[in-house]
Structures are given as structure tokens and as C-alpha cells.
Amino acid sequence: MKQDRIANLYEGLTNKELAALAFRYMTDTNELELKRVVAAVPIKAYECSDIEYQQWFNRFADMAAFWAIEYWRNYSQFLAALWVLHLMIARKEWDEVQAMIDAPEKWESHLLALDRALLVICEEHRIDPDAVRRMAGTDPFNPVYALEPNAEYQATMQANLSMLLGGGRR
Secondary structure (H helix, E strand, O other): OOOOHHHHHHOOOOHHHHHHHHHHHHHOOOHHHHHHHHHHOOOOOOOOOOHHHHHHHHHHHHHHHHHHHHHHHHHHHHHHHHHHHHHHHHOOOHHHHHHHOOHHHHHHHHHHHHHHHHHHHHHHHOOOHHHHHHHHOOOOOOOOOOOOOOHHHHHHHHHHHHHHOOOOOO
């Protein structure tokens, strides 16, 4: 059988190098190269903690990381909207101020919805929401405006968080 010369090149790489290549090919959606890299990873037998425990622990960590990313993405949008609004007021650009006035409220309603989604999912799975917030470097979100959370965004985030915990197809 003819050997794949490219696959042979992967055999001399360290696990770190293989993982970096696998990550690159995964993000490039280069399935052929990803398969070649994975085939070059040594197979070993290990004794470890129960796999179900490991899977749940990883799911909790993945969910918390996703929540943290979403929190900081929304929070940065919220701060950017406030800054733009501040600049427009300082410059007395009243027409633009009126158009921009709803933007901070939008992002704040997303932050409130994200926090509520976290509470629902954490209660469902008996996870401490403050542990997730500590991982994210946040506290419970305190609104500037007395708004309601965006219900549609909350439903989307709850579904995403639930999926990360195995509550749906990946």
C-alpha cells in the first residue's frame, strides 16, 4: 500500500505541534489535513477519573467560557454605545443623539437576559452561578436603566447554554 508522504511528516511532531496544526485545520475546515494530523497522534492507554465525570466537568467549563465570552462581548458593546452617546452629546450633535439613545439600552437588555439565562441554566443543573461569574471575572449585572431583559435573546442564550451542557445536539 502506498504511504501518504504528507502524513509521514506529521509523525515527527510533538503533541503540542500536532494540536496546533489540528486547531488550524479545524478552523480552516480542512478535513483531509485534520484527519492526517489526528492519525499521527499516538494512542496510549491511561487510567483516569471516570469519563462521565470528565465530560460533565468539561461541559460546565465550556458553558462558563461561552457565557463569559458573551458577557464581555455584550458589555463592550454597551460601553461603546455609551461612549458614542457621550461624544454626540458633548459635540451637541442632537440629531445623532436621538438616533443613538436606544443603543445602550439594547445592550443592557442583552446583559440582563444573559444573566437571567445563566440563573435558569445553573438552577436546572445545580451549578453555582457565582462560580461561572468568578471564572468570567464578573459580578451579577446591575442595570443603569431599569429595563427588562430581552426575552428573545434570553431564550437563545438559554438554548445555547443548555446545548453546551448536552441538552441538545452539538
